[in-house]
Amino acid sequence: MSKIIPTGAVLGADITEIDLHSRDASDTVLAALHHHLVVRIRGADIDDLAFTRFASRFGQLEGSPAFSRSRPNYIPDAPLITVVSNVKENGVPIGEHGDGELNWHTDLGFMETPSGYTFLLARQVPPTGGDTRFCNMYNAYEQLDASTKQAIATLRIKHQKSHTAQGIPRPGFKDISTIDPRELPGPLHPIVRTHPHTGRQALYLGRRFGAYIPGLSLEDSERLLDGLWARCGGEGNTWAQKWQVGDMIIWDNRATMHRREQFVGAGLRRMHRLTTLGEKPT
Numbered sequence: 140m141s142k143i144i145p146t147g148a149v150l151g152a153d154i155t156e157i158d159l160h161s162r163d164a165s166d167t168v169l170a171a172l173h174h175h176l177v178v179r180i181r182g183a184d185i186d187d188l189a190f191t192r193f194a195s196r197f198g199q200l201e202g203s204p205a206f207s208r209s210r211p212n213y214i215p216d217a218p219l220i221t222v223v224s225n226v227k228e229n230g231v232p233i234g235e236h237g238d239g240e241l242n243w244h245t246d247l248g249f250m251e252t253p254s255g256y257t258f259l260l261a262r263q264v265p266p267t268g269g270d271t272r273f274c275n276m277y278n279a280y281e282q283l284d285a286s287t288k289q290a291i292a293t294l295r296i297k298h299q300k301s302h303t304a305q306g307i308p309r310p311g312f313k314d315i316s317t318i319d320p321r322e323l324p325g326p327l328h329p330i331v332r333t334h335p336h337t338g339r340q341a342l343y344l345g346r347r348f349g350a351y352i353p354g355l356s357l358e359d360s361e362r363l364l365d366g367l368w369a370r371c372g373g374e375g376n377t378w379a380q381k382w383q384v385g386d387m388i389i390w391d392n393r394a395t396m397h398r399r400e401q402f403v404g405a406g407l408r409r410m411h412r413l414t415t416l417g418e419k420p421t
């Protein structure tokens with residue numbers, strides 16, 4: 140029988156004694172995910188094909204969009220896996236995101252239909268650095284005062300598409316010269332979304348850089364967004380994953396954001412990543 144052990148923080152739980160190759164493993168994980176928002180399975184003994192099969196039970200796997208990736212293929216035998224790594228072979232990066240910090244974001248929020256769940260499996264980790272921190276977006280919403288809740292109830296936010304979580308233009312958008320949030324491309328999503336499975340309301344923000352609330356002046360939009368972001372990542376609303384090889388972390392992008400600490404000079408890190416297609420946020 141598998142065991143679910145909450146981290147004791149505002150989100151996150153370990154699942155132990157689970158056989159990832161069994162048919163009902165995904166039911167156990169999904170129930171825990173909806174309750175704890177982030178799930179960790181340590182010592183995941185699983186190859187890339189079985190990893191793909193496991194994740195596919197949570198929804199349609201989507202791969203990274205062509206415009207946001209640096210190469211067409213990462214692992215020929217498991218083409219839906221994205222490699223997130225600072226490893227280079229013959230001077231060429233084998234994956235995405237290098238060793239820098241990744242600011243708070245939710246995955247593929249810059250698409251009309253963003254990611255549902257993300258799976259990150261650690262194949263190689265540096266001795267220090269590169270922690271991934273998560274925040275609880277149900278709490279971030281519930282703890283707003285009544286007037287702020289009312290003010291944002293019908294507002295939408297632009298999840299800009301052209302720049303990464305580090306503010307760097309994506310491969311397909313290198314010729315965009317503006318960084319005016321009003322002008323940058325990207326879909327609009329409701330700031331408050333209702334989780335399709337739990338029915339709970341959560342704040343839904345993407346990347347702070349380039350975000351904008353249409354209908355507000357740029358100044359008012361910036362002030363409101365700064366206030367919301369400060370809450371999300373504020374004290375008591377986060378939990379950090381310190382990676383070990385074999386850790387599989389699964390998160391629900393509808394109810395969390397995440398950020399990654401830089402690990403410049405700390406060593407090599409290689410993560411295998413899968414995501415499921417979610418639904419249009421409402």
Ligand code: OGA
Pocket residue numbers: 223241246257259269270271397398399410412
């Ligand atoms: C991602 C991501 C964080 C990390 O793959 O979507 O944000 O710790 N990764 O590498």
Ligand code: MN
Pocket residue numbers: 244245246397
């Ligand atoms: Mn991410």
